[in-house]
Amino acid sequence: xxNSIRDIAEQSQxxxxxxxxxxxxxxxxxxxxxxxxxxxxxxxxxxxxxxxDIADYADLHLQHKPGTDLALLNGLMHIILRQGWEDxxxxxxxxxxxxxxxxxxxxxxxxxxxxxxxxxxxxxEQAARMLAENRPGSLLYAMGITQHxxxxxxxxxxxxxxxxxxxxxxxxxxxxxxxxxxxxQGACDMGGLPNVYSGYQRVTDPAIQAKFEAAxxxxxxxxxxxxxxxxxxxxxTGQVRCLYIIGENPMTSDPDLNHVREALQKTEFIVVQEIxxxxxxxxxxxVLPAASFVETEGTFTNTExxxxxxxxxxxxPGEAKPDLWIIDELAKxxxxxxxxxxxxxxPWADWNYAGPSDVMEEINAxxxxxxxxxxxxxxxxxxxxxxxxxxxxxxxxxxxxxxxSRGKGxxxxxxxxxxxELPDAxxxxxxxxxxxxxxxxxGEMTHRARNLAAMYPDALVEIHPKDAAKAxxxxxxxxxxxxxxxxxxxxxxxxxxxxxxxxxxxxHFAESAANFLTNPALDPEAKIPEFKVxxxxxxxxx
Amino acid sequence: MPxxxxxDDVPITAPAGATILEAARANGIPIPTLxxxxxxxxxxxxxxxxxxxxxxxxxxxxxTTPAGEGMVVNTMSAEAVETRKFVLExxxxxxxxxxMTCEVNGDCELQDLVYDYGVRxxxxxGKRHEWEIDPDPNPFIFIDRNKCILCSRCIRACQxxxxxxxxxxxFRGFETKLxxxxxxxxxxxxxxxxxxxxAYCPVGALVDKMSMGKGRVSQVQKVRTTCAYCGxxxxxxxxxxxxxxxxxxxxxxxxxxGMALCVKGRYGYDYVHHRQRLTQxxxxxxxxxxxxxxxxxxxxxxxxxDQATKRLGGRVGSNGHQSPNDSFIAVDWDTALDVxxxxxxxxxxxxxxxxxxxxxxxxxxxEENFLFAKFTRQLLATNSIDHCARL
Ligand code: SF4
Ligand code: SF4
Ligand code: SF4
Ligand code: FES
Numbered sequence: 001x002x003n004s005i006r007d008i009a010e011q012s013q014x015x016x017x018x019x020x021x022x023x024x025x026x027x028x029x030x031x032x033x034x035x036x037x038x039x040x041x042x043x044x045x046x047x048x049x050x051x052x053d054i055a056d057y058a059d060l061h062l063q064h065k066p067g068t069d070l071a072l073l074n075g076l077m078h079i080i081l082r083q084g085w086e087d088x089x090x091x092x093x094x095x096x097x098x099x100x101x102x103x104x105x106x107x108x109x110x111x112x113x114x115x116x117x118x119x120x121x122x123x124x125e126q127a128a129r130m131l132a133e134n135r136p137g138s139l140l141y142a143m144g145i146t147q148h149x150x151x152x153x154x155x156x157x158x159x160x161x162x163x164x165x166x167x168x169x170x171x172x173x174x175x176x177x178x179x180x181x182x183x184x185q186g187a188c189d190m191g192g193l194p195n196v197y198s199g200y201q202r203v204t205d206p207a208i209q210a211k212f213e214a215a216x217x218x219x220x221x222x223x224x225x226x227x228x229x230x231x232x233x234x235x236x237t238g239q240v241r242c243l244y245i246i247g248e249n250p251m252t253s254d255p256d257l258n259h260v261r262e263a264l265q266k267t268e269f270i271v272v273q274e275i276x277x278x279x280x281x282x283x284x285x286x287v288l289p290a291a292s293f294v295e296t297e298g299t300f301t302n303t304e305x306x307x308x309x310x311x312x313x314x315x316x317p318g319e320a321k322p323d324l325w326i327i328d329e330l331a332k333x334x335x336x337x338x339x340x341x342x343x344x345x346x347p348w349a350d351w352n353y354a355g356p357s358d359v360m361e362e363i364n365a366x367x368x369x370x371x372x373x374x375x376x377x378x379x380x381x382x383x384x385x386x387x388x389x390x391x392x393x394x395x396x397x398x399x400x401x402x403x404x405s406r407g408k409g410x411x412x413x414x415x416x417x418x419x420x421e422l423p424d425a426x427x428x429x430x431x432x433x434x435x436x437x438x439x440x441x442x443g444e445m446t447h448r449a450r451n452l453a454a455m456y457p458d459a460l461v462e463i464h465p466k467d468a469a470k471a472x473x474x475x476x477x478x479x480x481x482x483x484x485x486x487x488x489x490x491x492x493x494x495x496x497x498x499x500x501x502x503x504x505x506x507x508h509f510a511e512s513a514a515n516f517l518t519n520p521a522l523d524p525e526a527k528i529p530e531f532k533v534x535x536x537x538x539x540x541x542x
Numbered sequence: 543m544p545x546x547x548x549x550d551d552v553p554i555t556a557p558a559g560a561t562i563l564e565a566a567r568a569n570g571i572p573i574p575t576l577x578x579x580x581x582x583x584x585x586x587x588x589x590x591x592x593x594x595x596x597x598x599x600x601x602x603x604x605x606t607t608p609a610g611e612g613m614v615v616n617t618m619s620a621e622a623v624e625t626r627k628f629v630l631e632x633x634x635x636x637x638x639x640x641x642m643t644c645e646v647n648g649d650c651e652l653q654d655l656v657y658d659y660g661v662r663x664x665x666x667x668g669k670r671h672e673w674e675i676d677p678d679p680n681p682f683i684f685i686d687r688n689k690c691i692l693c694s695r696c697i698r699a700c701q702x703x704x705x706x707x708x709x710x711x712x713f714r715g716f717e718t719k720l721x722x723x724x725x726x727x728x729x730x731x732x733x734x735x736x737x738x739x740x741a742y743c744p745v746g747a748l749v750d751k752m753s754m755g756k757g758r759v760s761q762v763q764k765v766r767t768t769c770a771y772c773g774x775x776x777x778x779x780x781x782x783x784x785x786x787x788x789x790x791x792x793x794x795x796x797x798x799x800g801m802a803l804c805v806k807g808r809y810g811y812d813y814v815h816h817r818q819r820l821t822q823x824x825x826x827x828x829x830x831x832x833x834x835x836x837x838x839x840x841x842x843x844x845x846x847x848d849q850a851t852k853r854l855g856g857r858v859g860s861n862g863h864q865s866p867n868d869s870f871i872a873v874d875w876d877t878a879l880d881v882x883x884x885x886x887x888x889x890x891x892x893x894x895x896x897x898x899x900x901x902x903x904x905x906x907x908x909e910e911n912f913l914f915a916k917f918t919r920q921l922l923a924t925n926s927i928d929h930c931a932r933l
Contacts, residue, residue: 005774005798006798023734025772026772026773026774027734027736027772027774027804027805027806028774028776028798028799028802028803028804028807029774031703031704031705031736031802032802034704034705035702035703035705037705038705039702039705057705178773179773180772180773180904181772181773181904181905181930182768182769182770182771182772182773182775182904182905183773183903183904183905183906183907183908183911184773184904184929184930185773186904186907186908186911187902187903187904187906187908187911187929188929189908190902190908190911190912190914190915191911191912191915191919191927192902192903192911192914192915192927192928192929193927193928193929194925194926194927194928195925197915197919198912198915203919203925212919216916216919216920218920218923219923220919220920220923221895221919221923221924221925223925224925225899225918225924225925225926225927225928226899226926226928227928228901228928228929228930231899231901231926231928234899235899239896239897240896240897240898240899240926241889241893241897241898242885242886242889242897242898242899243898243899243900243901244898244899244900244901245900245901246900246901246902246903246906246914247902247903247904247905247906248901248902248903248904248929248930250901253930268889269885269889271882274820275814275819275820276816276818276819276820277818277820284824284826285825285826285828285829285885286823286824286825286826286829286878286881286882287820287823287824287825287870288820288823288878288882289819289820289821289822289823290820292770292813292814292819293767293768293770293814293905294767294780294787294811294814295814296907297907298907298908298909298910299907299908299909300768300770300775300907300908301775301908302768302773302774302775302798303773303774303775304775304798306775306797306798307908308768308775308777308797309766309767309768310767310768310770310907311765311766311767312765313763313765313767313780313782313787314780314782314785314786314787314814315785317815317819317821318819318820318821318822319821319822319823319875320819320820320821321875322910323903323906323907323910323914324907324909324910324913326879327910327913327914327917328913329875329879330879330882330883330886330917331913331916331917331921333879333880333882333883334883334886334887334921335921337883337884337887338887339886339887339890339891339921339922339923340920340921340923342920353913356907356909359909359910359912359913360908360909362912363908363909363912383797437734437804437805437806438805438806440771440772440806440810441930445770445771445810445813446806446810446813448812448813448816448818449806449809449810449811449812449813450681450752450812451681451682451752451809451812452805452806452809452810454681455681455735455805
């Protein structure tokens with residue numbers, strides 16, 4: 001997020017949520033938004049194909065068809081430019097490429113945008129006016145924007161809108177992706193990505209490569225590695241022979257699970273490090289029992305870049321061990337086996353970490369955005385949001401104040417492109433996927449939290465009364481949903497939360513995981529699969 | 543314009559708009575309260591906070607009365623103390639004498655005030671309520687209306703903080719009843735089981751159901767940590783007793799969330815003690831030396847874990863690749879780590895770094911993820927590390 005949860009909750013005049021089921025996936029942010037709306041009268045616009053909970057609180061719900069976010073955003077920008085509502089000073093001082101944007105959005109008249117998105121033109125006009133009249137406004141999005149073949153253009157369109165309105169670098173503004181998993185932000189920050197070291201330092205930058213080679217005392221690869229989805233393909237072709245999977249469950253979270261299964265079966269050697277015997281562990285050669293968060297010391301970084309302490313409260317069951325201990329033991333063994341030539345004089349060549357504070361020291365030394373987030377400060381309760389460039393720096397609650405990190409903010413405009421797979425005669429319905437309040441991700445944790453599981457025991461498919469009637473499906477009846485890639489069984493929840501022609505389900509349940517159905521088509525740049533749209537058919541079972 | 547007043551003979555400067563209560567507390571002068579909570583709007587319902595103000599004809603409720611310029615306040619006037627005692631006595635006439643077994647014993651604002659003001663249990667009270675105990679099947683929230691003091695903190699918490707408007711009072715006088723929706727079950731009244739109302743209840747009328755009988759405040763140790771579900775990063779206190787997390791409680795000073803938590807953060811912790819937790823390293827038989835394996839299995843140091851993995855919730859064999867060689871053996875750490883390191887070293891020598899791919903974890907800490915990345919790059923010599931950020 002460019003901004004903080006607090007300044008959005010307390011200072012946004014208009015909150016625009018697109019592609020985030022905030023109440024169910026980021027519940028406490030959801031309550032803060034409801035509070036902003038009801039207690040201090042902020043405007044709330046929700047754009048989502050489903051009538052999600054937060055839409056009930058909104059001034060305006062734009063129920064656009066899945067996969068038409070670009071047309072929607074371009075349509076809003078068209079109106080703003082037509083009316084002269086853009087922030088001309090901000091655009092002149094801080095951005096470039098406005099002409100390109102102007103040209104592109106010219107064709108997205110309300111009529112055109114409405115025809116593509118299914119949102120009435122009058123609602124688009126009203127939304128644009130609301131955005132223009134209530135500044136600063138913040139934009140919040142989640143996987144509903146990114147999990148498309150046009151994920152990257154979608155994100156840029158969000159940024160375009162906010163730059164156009166001059167909503168960047170101010171309290172109550174910003175472009176704010178809500179990160180899913182508790183520490184997905186931290187995992188990215190720490191270099192758990194194929195193209196960057198910690199702090200987003202590029203592996204392909206020779207100066208950065210030299211810095212880490214000097215620090216770790218080895219030669220390092222100058223080529224970006226494989227992404228999750230590419231790993232699965234490489235495992236299938238045999239290029240990747242060893243998979244080391246830590247606390248992840250690709251057997252529920254990846255697209256096209258039947259394909260993942262084949263790839264895992266073919267892999268020579270799989271190590272799974274986990275707290276439960278996951279679906280993925282079935283394919284493992286070695287399973288290492290890890291500690292849960294209540295047994296671990298360290299830090300997590302939340303969606304607003306705030307680095308916070310995690311503390312050990314109890315001992316691990318049996319012989320389960322903290323991930324830090326496990327990786328350290330493995331590293332020491334590999335060093336003994338001389339897998340690489342290490343220069344012993346390099347300052348951070350060594351392993352043998354006694355605990356997270358030792359590691360944080362190395363993170364501080366090698367990661368400019370974390371340089372001042374020392375263990376001592378965090379332990380003393382300092383509230384730090386990165387970048388924290390030095391030990392005296394108070395952290396950065398709002399990014400891009402006065403200046404974008406790359407200098408001028410660039411408008412990069414893109415045309416609407418239809419999703420990779422659309423309904424046809426054989427697969428007449430559109431499926432979109434997501435989560436529900438009581439479950440989390442593949443359900444590894446929530447299915448074992450007794451009462452959460454009791455609250456939402458079965459996989460459900462939301463289907464509109466009209467589609468249910470057509471297929472002769474009654475409430476709670478079992479139905480089979482199939483796509484070109486697979487099929488699942490789940491119970492019908494007949495509801496007008498979805499529009500006719502659209503069904504919704506989750507990936508919380510291993511046996512009926514939506515990802516047996518989803519399309520692995522990727523955004524070419526971000527390599528994010530199109531979880532939010534694929535074509536399916538439903539049949540009544542029995 | 544700051545305001546100058548005197549409270550209990552102490553000259554005090556308070557910001558404009560402050561109540562007498564806020565002015566007093568900011569200066570370390572205690573005034574007892576029940577219906578007041580700093581996060582919630584003041585309603586002046588309980589009259590516990592009454593104080594004498596010079597020149598005023600009646601006692602004033604400190605939580606709702608603004609501090610005025612030149613005001614002279616006495617928080618412990620005989621009249622105020624008597625009124626508070628009376629308020630407490632009235633509450634006790636319709637409250638069960640249950641502190642011995644009550645969940646919130648030691649963590650109850652009513653109990654503390656009754657103690658502070660030396661109020662005795664009224665043996666011969668009139669009619670007491672006999673509401674059904676725990677009438678709602680919601681698995682997270684226990685309700686005992688017999689202990690409800692009608693302070694309305696839960697109502698305001700749900701309305702102002704959670705914005706769900708579940709709770710309200712129905713009927714009047716002695717018949718006043720706290721109800722969800724139109725006297726419905728919580729879930730039917732739009733409750734999302736966030737537990738905020740429980741967290742704000744000053745007494746044992748609303749209680750975290752999952753934790754009942756597992757430990758009271760004097761028996762637990764609280765450990766501040768960060769939630770492991772979503773990226774909001776709520777902080778809370780793990781309540782630990784005998785090596786088990788028995789409850790999660792709000793931490794008022796949590797930087798992101800304050801008292802707020804969601805159902806997963808507050809009530810979704812019990813998986814950490816689930817019997818299906820992995821407790822021993824498992825290695826497929828084919829990677830173990832056959833003789834050692836036979837000997838260790840015979841001696842009981844290792845054991846065949848196929849039954850165990852089934853019990854662990856795995857479906858070993860369901861994918862048709864079950865053979866004796868594929869059995870999981872539960873082994874010691876050294877053996878498991880040696881198998882992994884040995885195989886990695888061998889593959890690295892034969893095929894180079896491109897043969898490896900690592901999935902790091904959005905559930906693990908920053909420090910652990912940093913080491914996973916270092917391990918991948920420094921020792922496996924590849925950049926093929928990723929995690930589920932995209933999924
Ligand atoms: S649990 Fe939350 S939503 Fe339910 S009644 Fe209490 S405060 Fe309201
Ligand atoms: S349930 Fe608790 S918070 Fe609600 S009115 Fe009764 S005593 Fe007050
Ligand atoms: S308590 Fe709920 S909203 Fe807060 S971090 Fe945990 S899962 Fe997210
Ligand atoms: S605390 Fe002031 S009236 Fe209840």
